[in-house]
Amino acid sequence: MESRFLGIGELVEAPTVAVVVDVMRAFTVAAWGFARGAEKIVLAESLDEALSLKARHPDWLALKDGPPAPGFDAVNSPGLLRSTDLGGRTVVQKTTAGTVGALAVKEASLVLCAGFVVAEATAEVLRTRECDSVTFVVTGEEGHADEDLACAQYIARRTTEAGTDAAEFLRRAGKSRAAAELAEGVRQGVHPDDVALCLELDRFPFAMVATLEDSLMVLRPHAVGGVTTLPRGTPRGR
Incomplete structure (x- = not known):
């Protein structure tokens, strides 16, 4: 399998297969959202769009980076979200990097969103699809x-x-700038357990697949070997 690792700004055309990675914290949070019962996660392009979607669908839950804000129900923290009952709910998520990266490759045939918590399930999807070429979108710090x-x-x-x-890869992540900023309280909307939760390898047995549904980029869990399936008509990676 040929792998490319690009920042969001380096994407010049839609790849066939994209894995969008945001460890700290967008896609760790998304995975926890599904683990807490969310049916789907809508990836919003802006805070205004997130609030507009929430206004049209009052039963949806809106989530953002940073501190709590009017109109939003939660912040982008796995430690804070893990105690929230999301059974059957739709979550609207807007973050600084992760959601931006997923929207940047929305025309790809297959889009997976990932962090360490769903790493093996994500790899299993790529193996099953026999993907010859995969573009990994490194969302944070302009790809660095x-x-x-x-x-x-x-x-x-x-x-x-x-x-x-995984040991060396997890060590690097634990020593990253993002980990330090979360641990030191530089970022807002943080729980003390966030870094540890983001570094839990294969916490969940599902991958996360994003597809366009009625012009919205929607993220859903894909249980490897389970009943949840990839969208019909999704071509094989090439």
Whole structure:
């Protein structure tokens, strides 16, 4: 499998297969959202769009980066979200990097959103689809966030080398700038357990697939070997 690792700004055309990585914290939060019962997650292009969607669908839950804000129900923190009952709910998520990266590749045939918590399930989808070429979108720090790059490289290696050890990749992520900022309280809307939760390897047994549904980019869980399936008509990676 040929792997490319690009920042959002380096994307010049839609890849066939894209894995969008945001470890700290968008797609760790998304995974926790599904684990807490969310049916789907709508990836919003802006805070205004998130609030507009919430206004049209009052039963939806809106989530954003940073501190709490009027109109939003939650912040982008796995530690804070893990105690929230989301059974059957739709979540609207807008973050600084992760949702932006997913929307940047919305025309791809297959879009997976990932962090360490769903790494093996993501690799399994790539193996099953027999993808020859995969573009990993490293969303943080204009493509230089080491926690995202480490996770992307780990998933790429696991796709082709089942014996790859995660230890060094997790060490790099734990020493990243994002991890330090979360641990030191530089960022707002943070729980003390956020870094540890973001570094839990394979916490969840599902991958996360994003597709366009009625012009919205919608993220859903894909249980590897389970009943949840990829969208019909999704072409094989090439």
